[in-house]
Amino acid sequence: MDGLIKICGISTPETLDVALSAGADFIGFARFPKSPRHVGLDQARALSRQAAGRAQRVVLLVDADDAAIAEAVEAIDPEFLQLHGHETEDRIREIRDRFGRQIIKALGIAEEADLAGIASYGALSDLLLLDAKPPRTSGALPGGNGLPFDWRLLTKLDPDTAFMLSGGLTSDNVAEAIRLTGAKAVDVSSGVESAPGIKDPARIEAFIKAARAAYAAKGQ
Numbered sequence: 001m002d003g004l005i006k007i008c009g010i011s012t013p014e015t016l017d018v019a020l021s022a023g024a025d026f027i028g029f030a031r032f033p034k035s036p037r038h039v040g041l042d043q044a045r046a047l048s049r050q051a052a053g054r055a056q057r058v059v060l061l062v063d064a065d066d067a068a069i070a071e072a073v074e075a076i077d078p079e080f081l082q083l084h085g086h087e088t089e090d091r092i093r094e095i096r097d098r099f100g101r102q103i104i105k106a107l108g109i110a111e112e113a114d115l116a117g118i119a120s121y122g123a124l125s126d127l128l129l130l131d132a133k134p135p136r137t138s139g140a141l142p143g144g145n146g147l148p149f150d151w152r153l154l155t156k157l158d159p160d161t162a163f164m165l166s167g168g169l170t171s172d173n174v175a176e177a178i179r180l181t182g183a184k185a186v187d188v189s190s191g192v193e194s195a196p197g198i199k200d201p202a203r204i205e206a207f208i209k210a211a212r213a214a215y216a217a218k219g220q
C-alpha cells in the first residue's frame, strides 16, 4: 500500500469520470441517508459499473445492519466496505466473514489517547482510516465534515504503521499532510466539493495532482 488516493462521495457519472481519468485509486459511494452524498441503489449500481476495473470500489457505511450491507453489496459489488461508525471488533469480524469484502475501518482521532485503537482495529482492517472525530454539535455527520485533526499526533506512530488519512484534506494541504504524517493513502470528500455533496471536477483534479506530486517527492 503506497501512494494511494481515494475520492469519496461520488454521486454523478460526470464527476466519477473526472476522478477515474485523473487517476483515483479508490472511489467511495456513500450509503448513509443522512449524508448529502448518499446514493440510491440504482444510481450506485450504475456508477459502480462505470468504475469497475478502473478503481477499487468502496461502499461507505455507518453502523449498518446486515440487510443494509447486503443490498449495497448486491448493487455495487464493492472491493471494500468502509465502516465509519462505532462498529465493534466483533461486528467487524462478523461483517468481514459474512460479506467477504476487504475492510476499511475508520477511527476518529482527536487526541493522543485515540491512537490506542490503532493496533486492534488495524489488525482487523485491510486498510485503517484515520479521520477527524466529528464535532460534538447536534446533527454533525460521523465523517465528511471537512475538518482536519492535529496531524502532529501521528508523528508518534511507528513509521511502519500503514494508514489512510482523511479529515479536511484539500489540494492546498494534502502535500503537507502526506509529508508530516507519512500517510500511504489519502481520502477526501468535502475538500473536492463546491457545496456539500456537490463534487467539483477542477478540485478533484487539483487534489489528485497535489497528492501524486507529494508521493512522488517521497519516492512513492
Ligand SMILES: O=C(O)c1ccccc1N[C@@H]1O[C@H](COP(=O)(O)O)[C@@H](O)[C@H]1O
Residues within 6 Å of the ligand: 008, 009, 028, 030, 032, 035, 036, 037, 060, 062, 084, 129, 131, 141, 142, 143, 144, 145, 146, 147, 166, 167, 168, 169, 187, 188, 189, 190, 191
Ligand atoms: O462523506 C460523508 O458524507 C460521510 C458521512 C458519514 C461518514 C463518513 C463520511 N465521509 C468520510 O469522512 C472522511 C472525511 O471526509 P472530509 O474529506 O473531511 O469531508 C472521509 O474518509 C470520507 O470517506
